[in-house]
Amino acid sequence: MNSVTPTINVNNSFASTDFFNSFLEKRSWEPGWLADFRKDAWDKFIALPKAKVKDEMWRFSPRARLGYSNFDSLKESVKQVTLLNQNSNGAIFETFDQAILNNPNLLTHLPNCTGPELGSQESFLLGACFSESGFALKVKKNTKETNPFICKHLAPTKNQTLFQQNIITVEAFAQVTLIEYFDSENESTGGNLTNLSHINLEEGSKLTRIIIQRVNDQSTFNHLEKVELKKNAQFNGISLQLGGAQSRVESRGVIAGEGSDFSNHSLSLGRRGQLFDQRTIQHHLAPNGKSNLLFKNALLDESKSIFSGLIKVDANAQNTDSFQTNRNLLLSGDAEADSLPGLEILANEVKCSHGATTSKIDEQELFYLQSRGISKTLAEKLIILGFFEEIISKAGSDDLVQMLRELISDSFTD
DSSP states (O other), X not given: OOOOOOOOOTTOGGGOHHHHHHHHHHTTTSOHHHHHHHHHHHHHHHHSOOSOOOOGGGTXXXXXXXXXXXXXXXXXXXXXXXEEOOOOTTEEEEEXXXXXXXXXXXXXXXXXXXXXXXXXXXXXXXXXXXXXXXXXXXXXXXXXXXXXXXXXXXXXXXXXXXXXXXXXXXXXXXXXXXXXXXXXXXXXXXXXXXXXXXXXXXXXXXEEEEEEEOOOTTOEEEEEEEEEEOTTOEEEXXXXXXXXXXXXXXXXXXXXXXXXXXXXXXXXXXXXXXXXXXXXXXXXXXXXXXXXXXXXXXXXXXXXXXXXXXXXXXXXXXXXXXXXXXXXXXXXXXXXXEEEEEEEEOOSSEEEEXXXXXXXXXXXXXHHXXXXXXXXXXXXXXXXXXXXXXXXXXXXXXXXXXXHHHHHHHHTTX
């Protein structure tokens, strides 16, 4: 993965000085440091080169489909996030605007946050400039939350864009489950939802985070996340990518503390002409760390997936144990999957491997099910559910596993 400077669309209204100043005026109630942060991000956005250059981080991807040329106005009225389980004594869980007013200390480290840096610098900087939605979650030290925190996001329609910032901090030895739903306001028109997540797990903490993305089939979904783990921290991520006309997911796991454990699991169910563009990195900085990534894509009709993943192990990260797997199941002759796994190992005492497979549906399995009176459509559904079971089972509790099974099964009905 060679780093190449990204470009901007010069026709985008987000690059207008008047547009940006008008936005700042609308947000004039914010503290000065946040206005300065937005201005700094906008200056960096404007400084991006305007000439198109070859970018390896966008290999195989129809980049224009994921840009902002068709979504260059902001969501007019922003009430896009609903939070459940806000009454915990061991945590603070507030919307982005609530946090600015009530707990601005939850957000003051934003200027020091960096994104996954896997190609979508334009989206990251625009999110820093124009974010009006999202949430902040802080779980206090030694807290063991038994009930999951739930966030329901609504993607915009009418060709509008919504930028979100989510700041998640789990303090030392705390444990929590977070479930995020991404849906659309309605099914008639689509918009662009760009979602930035900054996750910090302190010593001995544990986060299980489940994402259920099912925005409508006219929408664009950009999700950029960075997860940083301190000593002995654990991250267990499960992502269901079910919706959208096109989506770009960039995920960086930074295994910064000795003995930390980063697990990232994702499944995508592609239909019609859906595009799923997935870019990941597992970056090991400290010794005795573990990481395990498994991305599975089941593709019907003319859908397409792109996976580009890297395991990077620094010289100090001895005794690293890291795996990366991408598996693709094609259920149509017109479906397409591209995989680019990679390793960059600087330590000499490691256990690392990566692999990618792309295969068609097993005709014998299909024939067997049909011979038992099961229709072809239902047989394909059963095979896909079996293909995804390895990821669904990572959710932990029986109730969560069953919920994910039902969500995937229901998604076949549209």
